[in-house]
Amino acid sequence: MAIKLKIDRQDVEVPEGTTVLDAAAEAGVHIPTLCHVPKVTSPGSCRVCLVEIEGARTLQPACVTPVTEGMIVRTHSKRARQGRQMSVELLLANHPWDCNACVRNGQCELQTLAQTMGITDVRFPYTREEVPVDTSTAAVVRDMNKCILCRRCVAVCQDVQGVGSLAPRARGFDTVIGAGAGENLCDAVCVQCGQCAAICPVGAIYEQDAIEDVWRALDDPEKHVVVQTAPAIRAALGECFGLEPGTCVTGKMVAALRRLGFAKVFDTNFTADLTIIEEGHELLTRLKTALVDKGEVSLPMFTSCSPGWINFMEYFYPGLLPNLSSCKSPQQMFGALAKTYYAEKEGIDPKNIVVVSVMPCTAKKFEADREEMVDSGFKDVDYVLTTRELGRMIQEAGIDFMKLPDEEQDSPMGMSTGAADIFANTGGVMEAALRTVYEVVTGRELPMEKLHVAPIQGLDGLKEVALTFEKCQPDWSFLEGVTAKVAVAHGLSNARKVCDMVADGEGGYHFVEVMCCPGGCIGGGGQPRMTTDEVRQSRIKAIYTEDEGRTMRKSHENPAVTQIYAEFLGEPLGHKSHELLHTHYHAKEPV
């Protein structure tokens, strides 16, 4: 049913159940908010969206007040303006004033709000007791002195990711957002996805900064510093320089990295292609064991690219760890190969090679520190920067990003296909795998328009598709007539649904792709803020466009991948692959 109301003297008609906030947006009126994030949370706690509603005794929070027939709303009457100013002023009274030294300076929602509201003075003294800053994890820093208690992080951790590491504790002035039941995040069940950092409106949660480490390596003449960039960076880095979400900046990104001083600008896409070869063969081997040898094998196989997802499995579903592909993530495959294959090829002592990753992800920082990740004989990946950190480095170096020419990655570890591009988004790893697996098995190209697997595209939390193999190649004749059922989940609360199904023996899936963050890596915890569904869709579109623009769109077509098997690895799942490209997982005690 349509509801008619007046907002700032304008007639508005919206469906029943619409909030005053959304109705105002329809009428072109932006009401500020701090706690409200569309589709994630609307706790009505920050009181920044107060509006005057005729007949109501007090000002009402627009984000949680539904419209009613004939309602008369004033969003910028004197009373509404003063009410909102007071809310912000009270928040500021409880917030440190060292904006200049804050990582969010210039990108802080509270700072912006204070400025927009014309607040130049705060009448209330700052009385907050200082608490220690939590730097206990590799992924994020939590500075609860700056927290405004909006609870966005709690909502994203509990509801979107279903992890529940964060929750408010104590009450009144003593209220603080705590981790687990202890002091530090490292003692809590945290998958390190960084969604809390990506959604925080202020400088209370942010990534562990590796910029200084990277500068130090670049400044060291002894070091040969190479960089890899994850597929999702190119679709988001431009946002750090004011470009619209969904602007692909691959060429400028490469140019910027070269100007920062990296000896070689490589691409995680290269090892994404390699992952498809290894993981595809692993899947086919598992299927063969199940169908032909009738042996014990764990199916469905889960993808293993996303370190937050790996943490989630290790904490919550240790019984399903055998279902995880043993393939390392593309980041870690890259590190292991850079310090072996590349070092050998170029005659560089691997101890002098420094591998820097640029990732859309904070859990990648944790992953690089995992004790298993030293198969090259060294720490495979030395430093991980998020997209946001790379943006800051480029700015710090004074590089005029918009004026950069488009440049190309270096050979051989910079060469990749469109299949690697789409690792960036939900459904992409599965689509890339199907492009190769179907062609390996049948000798024919995946019979889908533009090679896209439409049912597993898009932002639905849980997607599935079935694919029947017909007229198989002789080696794969055991798959003749077999219908492979695959599923794709993104966001850990959706992953939990798949895990529960698999644990209960339901679903009948053969292969499941899981990405920890909503939308996949393009929506990672290290991406430029704010990642809304519209932003996710724009970035995904940019990635598909990048993929479609390539001449090579299947991982097995990558000549650098063929070359590395010929020169170094031997064969997929071979001895050297197992040594360098595969790993194992451990159950973690949920504390």
Add this chain to the structure above:
Amino acid sequence: MANTCKCEGNCSSVVYQELDAFMADCPKGRDKLIPVLQKAQELFGYLPVEVQEYVAKALELPVSEVYGVVTFYHYFTMEPRGRHTINVCLGTACYVRGAKKIVDALSENLNIKMGGTTEDRRFSLTTQRCFGACGLAPVIMINDDVHGRVTPKKIAGILAQYE
């Protein structure tokens, strides 16, 4: 679920069994969290993190949420209580007749702060606002016993009555 008690022998697995029995009828999730915590506090005397973790696992809740509820309500305590609870009245009448000195004397005698518990768990020290016995001010209560016209000098003798 394993009955692993981490309370240094101050509680027994029997107590956990009783908690299990209580939780057996509770749905998973947050709906019965508060009654479960009340029961647990009744059984253990307090809610150490181990007990909160135990409850969180049983109800399939994040421990952060359980901890949030325990720290929100003053009723719940994470400190073990003593065998005897001393309540000092800080109502107006007691206050003007020297309740503050009684608090100081108790603190000194027991070597604990207000709200604390002695190491041997003999006494916990708390305050209240007016017992309605203003004629006897200053008043303290130990468990259910009222002691009136208390002076710092009398404290040792009063405490000696409780083992």
